[in-house]
Amino acid sequence: TVIRVPGHNFDTLGPVADLNPSAIMIPMVNNKAEAEEIASNLHFAPRGHRSYWNTRMIDRVGDDYYLTQDLMVIAQIESAEGVRNAEEIINTDGIDCLMYGPADLGISYGIKPGTSRHDSELMMNATKKVISASYAAGKYCMFIAGDPSDAKELRELGADIICLGSDNEFLQTGARNMLTG
Secondary structure, three states, X not given: OEEEOOOOOHHHHHHHHOOOOOEEEEOOOOOHHHHHHHHHHHOOOOOXXXXXXXXHHHHHHOOOHHHHOOOEEEEXXXXXXXXXXXXXXXXXXXXXXXXXXXXXXXXXXXXXOOOOXXXXXXXXXXXXXXXXXXXXXXXXXXXXEOOHHHHHHHHHHOOOEEEEOOHHHHHHHHHHHHHHO
């Protein structure tokens, strides 16, 4: 499972990490200082300061879960500042993946949300920068594709993790098919 949290703070990240997801996706990561704080909030000592003693985790995986939990930390790059600092963010110990967030990124560039990388040189350059920063760090980059041809193109550009569609889209399509089928 991948859980997208609403913010960076310790009070938000700790309880979500205690649900034992495979990955946590954090929005609006703009610089190295934020990335370091996020990584510290999501990792146990000595890497970080995540709190121990969750009875649910102990019941599920044992009292040594702090030694064995392998949580993927995904930093969402959703601003011009985040793109400028992509290398520093992905090279932060404890950050495993950059996730390109096009809607908020477009707004930060002063262009309409949903503007395609094909329609904006800024968006295409941002796409390439997120991929190259991740690749250079030997870590992952994640994108959302609108359709299978977009997914194929992102793969050819070097994206590692590609989400095709969204939960909202799948729910709408399923409901529509159920009502008309």
